[in-house]
Amino acid sequence: MNNRRNFLRASGAALLGAATVSRAAQGAVPEAPMQNKPEMQQPLLPPNGRPYQPVATLNGWTLPWRMNNGWKEFHLVAEPVRRQLAPGMTAHFWGYNGQSPGPTIECVEGDKVRIFVTNKLPEHTTIHWHGILLPNGMDGVGGLTQPQIPVGKTFVYEFEMKKSGTFMYHPHADEMTQMAMGMMGFFVVHPKNPGFMKVDRDFVFLLNAFDIQPGAATPRVNTMLDFNLWCWNSRVFPGIDPFVVRTGDKVRIRFGNLTMTNHPVHMHGYDFEVTCTDGGWVPKSARWPEVTVDVAVGQMRAFEFTADVPGDWAIHCHKSHHTMNAMGHAVPTMIGVDHRGVAEKIMKLVPDYMVMGERGMADMGEMEMPLPDNTLPMMTGRGPFGPLEMGGMFSVVKVRDGLARNDYKDPGWFKHPPGTVSYEWTGAAPASSSVAPAAAGPRDRVLRARKPASGHKH
Ligand SMILES: [Cu+2]
Secondary structure (H helix, E strand, O other), rough: OOHHHHHHHHHHHHHHOOOOOOHHHHHOOOOOOOOOOOOOOOOOOOOOOHHHOEEEEEEOEEEEOOOOOOOOEEEEEEEEEEEEOOOOEEEEEEEOOOOEOEEEEEEEOOOOOEEEEEEEEOOOOOOOOEEEOOOOOHHOEEOOEEEEEOOOOOEEEEEEEEOOOEEEEOOOOOHHHHHHHOEEEEEEEEEOOOOOOOOOHHHHHHHEEEEOOOOOOOOOOOOOOOOOEEEOOOEOOOOOEEEEEOOEEEEEEEEEEEOOOOOEEOOOOOEEEEEOOOOEOOHHOOOEEOOEEEEOOOOOEEEEEEOOOEEEEEEEEEOHHOOOOOOOOOOOOOOOOOOHHHHHHOOOOOOOOEEEEOEEEEEHOOOOOOOOOOOOOOOOEEEEEEEEEEEEEEEEEEOOOOOOOOOOOOOOOOOOOOOOOOOOOOOOOOOOHHHHHOOHHHHHHHHOOOOOOOOOOO
């Protein structure tokens, strides 16, 4: 927060100075603010230009700009960055202005936008403005519509925002490497009329995926399909910010998919309507209610609902292997397999050996398993009732009474009104024995014999 306030102060000073500054100074490249904190920064209320409700970028921030003779000027720096995926794991990525994803760019329909892009990567790059209508030579396809931006050089993109909507930016140069390394950002164009499609809270994030081997920090860039870290804004559960919402708020959640597969994003507790795609706003007559929206590769979707039911409502990708972190892939299904005797013999040879999955995988959620450094557990996180057994693309929409208008602070866990939580039946069982509790099996013996977790690191 402090960092951010500092640049806001710095950029505010620059903005104040802009009116009186000389032509030569106006010709200088604008400051490139940097941010490397993984927590969501307060939405950036526009200090000039047309008013709008700014977006809240999950685990991210919005890039400040300066006005220069009617142009909004932004400065992106493509560079290597470090990003904490969740406490316990930091990755070496490429990104923009200190972070992957890069900062969100926000402007208004009709704005003239000038974006300086400085390349501090070890190879050339470009930026493509995904979904934005612009002159062909501003489209950012290296080799096709412009020369590549060489290492160390700064290029300028200039275009006028023809329509409002939900967009993103990413390189169109050595794409497989650069996107696998985390280069991307969100781009929101607000409507000229602030009353159009007005909401109280407007969240944005990108879905991205990485292949980082346990113990490593740099993604494998030649992976085509078998990614092992499924992220929202380069974060995994429990590192993803909650969506903090005040009861009664009109809420919009926008996301774009820059992974190599589709993601059915499911939200609990509400039905909603998709109101915007990367092509523009969806007319009312073309919307329908749903509780899961599938977003294909390269697509963007925004859905809206009125948050009238308080609670902690899960929101997640519905592919169950996308709500897990690395290490889940090579484990065989062991449900129903009887390990009697085998585990004890193996433990004589391999002291850390553990039996996994004989009763399902839920034990993984609490398991004290030795992990390599810089590696996250496969299923993790704790809620008010115990382990959540999640990872990857999972977060919580926290709807609470009486929050302040711009309060996005995590309010903690929901306090359920008495008598509203699922409970254990303690009355009489039916005469048939089919629902009697299962007897303790051989598994429990193995768990008791397990070595204490002395090698446990994370
Ligand atoms: Cu998914």
